[in-house]
Amino acid sequence: MAAQYSADFEKALQVGRPPTIKKLFPNSKALIVSGKVVDRAMIAKGKAITMAANGRNYFVIRGVLMAAQRANCPIIIEIAKSEGGQKAYCAVNYWNMARIVDALCNELGITVPVAIHADHYGIKNDKDLKAAMVEIPTMFEAGITSIAIDASHLPDDQNLLANLAINPAIPAWAGLETEVGEIKGNQGLSTVDEAKFLIQGLNARGIFPDWIALNNGTTHGIEASDAGIQVGLTAEIHQALAPYKVNGAQHGTSGNSSERLREIANRTATTKANVATALQMISWGLEVNDYGNAQLDAAGNFIKVAGEGMTEELWAEVVAYAESKGWKKGDYKNLNLPFENKLLAQPTEIRERMAKRVEEFAYKMLTEVLNAADTAPLAIAAIIAAGSHDVGPKGSPIEKAGDWTDEKIVERAKTIASDKGPAGNFDD
Template identity: 65%
Template sequence: MAYDAEFEKLIQTGRPPNIVKKFPNSKALIVSGKVVDRALAQKGGAMTIAANGRSSLVIRGALLAAQRADAAIIIEIAKSESTYCPINFYNIALQVDAACNELGITVPVAIHADHYGIKSEDDISFARMEIPSMFDAGITSIAVDASHMPDDKNLLANIELSEFIPRWAGLETEVGEIKGEQGLSTVDDASFLIRGLNAHGVFADWIALNNGSTHGLEASGAGIQVELTAEIHQHLQRYNISGAQHGTSGNNSEKLRLIASKTKTTKANVATALQMISWGLEVNDDGNASQDPEGNFIKLAGEGVAEKTWQKMTDFAREKGWSGGNYKKLNLPFENLILAQDAQVRKRMAGRVEDFVYHLLTEVFNASGTGTIAREMLAAAGTYDLGAKSERIEDPAQWTRDKIIERAKTLDVDKGPQGDFDD
């Protein structure tokens, strides 16, 4: 593919130093997550997909859709997904870079480490070592998720780990675990987190909330609560932070249009739906895979994986006792078999993902044209680093460790039930 002089210049100036070092001869415009966020925010009333690349074919389909829609895009993988998927923090950049070069992708693409979970203070010492190594491997954006801990420890963990994250990188923080309609985030706990980070010179690009969504297959309760999300974003407006929507699968198109148009959300995570679509399962408008009366997923003939491959997958799941959302565990053991299928089968798998993501980007998320906006931003800046969206407003003297611990005791919050809420 021939690239024009303007694009060639962006390859030289718009890619972060870790990407330049790792892929010196690449033509993939892999960028900081900040670039993607700014492009969607500039368009307004728009968000893009953060496609969880549970397999290489999902990644290909999502990239093709973004190119077709001229939409800046995020390809991500969560820490928990790395345990049951062939894609992980250390090979996702390799996968994305190779696919971009092969397919001629010219829209800006950020590579995001999602839900980098900190479950307790004991996890912090390992994170200090691992986070820099992830950026060495090509990550350009990260979500530090210490939401499993009390509010004061969540904030303190984010502050401590911020020094190990490059300032040019995209940064997401989270308040409230994703528990559906229980343990909803509040203005109080979200403001506490963002104000405390601000006092310490940490300016996150996104905040993820528990706003009623769930991870995985099943829709729960009323789904995403748009008004709650808008209220929290409004209270955080002076800190110029965008929203990251988790658990997008399970919410219909109209609800997602409202999140894009009525809130400050610029990033929408989609994982389970893309997995199911690539396999050839029937998926409804909520992104949930349909099931027959016996609870079996409905496989569409001539779509997704070959019928003999699907039979092997379902037999394996039955032997393991996996059903419903646990079908996600099939990604790792079956990646090689899936990639060994005929080229036309692999193409239709990626094609199903492409069509689904293209519909989301163009008809639901309002992301069309943000690829051009992002490239223009990079060209105007002349650098990969767009800087922080905010500046220090809070007084650091009011946000010392001791005062953070005392402030947290006054918060009006309900964290909901205990349990394992990883995706």
């Protein structure tokens, strides 16, 4: 059945696609937009969050796009540096994700706006920063429309200075996320002072992020407990940042209950919720609970649901491969790259049920948990009102640049009392 394109959609398609997207896909009917557009739609509805789905495989991307179309809400498809950078553990990456999304939008007749987000673009040292100045432009040339600069591994002053240094490589029209505090569960929790320091310093230099991500008590990957996101802490920090008009990006959503996610939507300024591990497990056909946390049997093994996801034969091969590598449950994410082509080589009905399972989970989350239903017209309205792919910044100058020179940033950081938590590799 041919897609039905409204007059407003056609108008948004003409003016709302960034120049990089128009160059890549000159004849496309996919409304690929800046992450700013998606954020604005959630704000317009109020107490609404859209899903930022980590497209670790083709089936996740396909299923989430179908869910977004059903829910009539804009969506973010993303991949993190560890998942899709130069040392990726997924076949989907920073440089092919937009092409996959564009092809699927045209095939499926998707008419909701879609942003292509580079998540957790990590900068840990000067070498990373130098490489980023070369690499980030190539990612936008390949169709990225939004980025999260993650220098949260660094001390507060170096985090801010890295964000300032990298900003010239990011198009002004692009969605921008920044981060304070590594995702370490209940250790090294972010504070109001740390978050304000980062946002105030950026504001003083004319940079107005759309989102800030916090270490607010969550983890990446499979949740071992239901301790989860600290909503009160999140609300307190968001309230302190209200004058700067920056919204929240919630990382590590997998494994948190629907009730807690609804509370985040109602009590905080969050407009973006990252979902990665849950969607991967669901596409594979594993048993998950209400909020996407994979369930284990009495022997501590994942439970494959018969007739769901990939074939039982392929799952047995997956498990055998993981065991041959000595991989634990948290390492199963590394199976994405070696098995993507084997998954794509399954019969049509298997591929379709993999995507459908993702669709059903994502649709329920968008409509019943995150309050994102029917926000696509709000995103399109924002594009039409701006008459451009660039809807502009939300924030405006508050801080004085003279108070936030590089030297003063270093001195100011010394006054912040913070606990960064344990050292270690917390990438995902």
